[in-house]
Amino acid sequence: MSGWVIGVMVELSGEAAPVRHFFAVGHEDRAKAEWTAIDAASLIGGIASSPVKGVEPVQALAALTPARMKKKGLLPREVRPLGRAWPRNWL
Numbered sequence: 853m854s855g856w857v858i859g860v861m862v863e864l865s866g867e868a869a870p871v872r873h874f875f876a877v878g879h880e881d882r883a884k885a886e887w888t889a890i891d892a893a894s895l896i897g898g899i900a901s902s903p904v905k906g907v908e909p910v911q912a913l914a915a916l917t918p919a920r921m922k923k924k925g926l927l928p929r930e931v932r933p934l935g936r937a938w939p940r941n942w943l
Contacts, residue, residue: 854880855916855926857934857942858889861900861909870900872907874934876916876942878926886910892931914943 855878861870875892877885890899890910900909916926924942926932934942 853915854878854918854928855921856882856885856889857913857916857939858886859907859911859913860889860893861904861907862893862896863898863900864896870904870909871936873936874913874939874942876924876926876930876932876934876939878916878921878928878930882912882915886912888931892933913939916942 855876858875858877859872860875862873863870873893873896875889877888879885879888893899903909
């Protein structure tokens with residue numbers, strides 16, 4: 853594996869509860885990918901500090917193979933925000 857799809861719960865003003873945002877991260881190390889996604893999410897809003905309805909604040913959803921990264925155009929060490937919708941075409 854060469855990258856990860858990470859979900860981060862972000863607290864936004866005007867939202868009743870934190871909302872999960874998804875990121876594709878081109879780091880092979882899972883922990884590094886999670887921290888990189890947290891850094892990117894912090895530009896959007898505050899990071900949730902506890903689980904929300906059973907969902908962890910930061911969660912690695914799937915590993916990305918080198919072939920998948922190449923197909924999607926994700927470069928090593930790149931962070932790509934995928935938005936709030938479930939990233940089904942990345943998984």
